[in-house]
Amino acid sequence: MTTREVLLVDAFATEPTAGNPAGVVPDASGLSEAQMGAIANELGASETAFVRAGQDAALSYRYFTPAQEVDLCGHATVAATAALHERGRLDVGTTSVETNVGTLDLAVEADGRAWMSQTEPTIDPVDVDLADVADALAIDVAALRDVGADLPLATVSTGMPWLAVPVNFLEHLGNADPDAAAVEAVAEEAGAVGLYPFTFDTLGAESTIHARAFAPGAGVPEDPVTGTAAGATAAYLDHRGTVETDDGLRVEQGHFVDRPGYVDVRLDEGVRVGGRAVTTVEGRLVDPPDEDDEILEA
DSSP states (O other), X not given: OOEEEEEEEEETOSSTTOSEEEEEESOOTTOOHHHHHHHHHHHOOSOEEEEXXXXXXXXXXXXXXXXXXXXXXXXXXXXXHHHHHHTTSSOSEEEEEEETTEEEEEEEOTTSOEEEEOOOOEEEEOOOOHHHHHHHHTOOHHHHHHHHTTSOOEEEESSSEEEEEEOSOHHHHHTOOOOHHHHHHHHHXXXXXXXXXXXXXXXXXXXXXXXXXXXXXXXXXXXXXXXHHHHHHHHHHHHHXXXXXXXXXXXXXXXXXXXXXXXXXXXXXXXXXXXXXXXXEEEEEEOOOOTTSOOOOO
């Protein structure tokens, strides 16, 4: 019976039960896709990162939700990178990781903060009816029109496409009560994995925006803290000239689901997102049966 170490790590957080929990398998060597999917389902986190040796990079990460593989996950990358550093497998400094969207740079700072580069940003304005977006989020459409003139709806991506939805005030964002089917339909129309409504009306003085993330089509009704969306939206704001980005940005998220977290974004060398992470669960899991193996009958 083969067992292997599994972790639950809260990313973009400095204390347990905050930020966004990710599963991490520090050594996923020998696991098939079916086994990785079964382990992700067992751990139950929105995404689990599976760490293996890379072919052309130091490491390889693959990401599975409880239902499917996804090409990239920001919070699981930060969680895995911080956990490897915590276990002495990654020194302070830079390295690289292979993912399904290409090879990305990783970095670890002396305080344990983990950083990941993201792919070149794409920003695509979309012709989606603002009223449909407002109805999907159960937000008065006026709250979107207030800022929509300067920040039109756009599908933004640095590896994972999100529909960026500016909202005027935090009160309206906090009161959003999304209809899952409607959100999924709008996201599909926009060519996005989900909706990322945000506002400049923040809780913290050091934060640039407050955001929420809804991706029911990917099995995530609300994601607490979302690295891919934060990086892509920061690139969008920089592209529109809306905020000063020389010193980076901070995105706060998760407060409305009692998982407050913070994503730091730097745009000086491409798009990079980073944050702290806390390991909350350590254990061992028996390798599940490999569904790809042929079943022999006597």
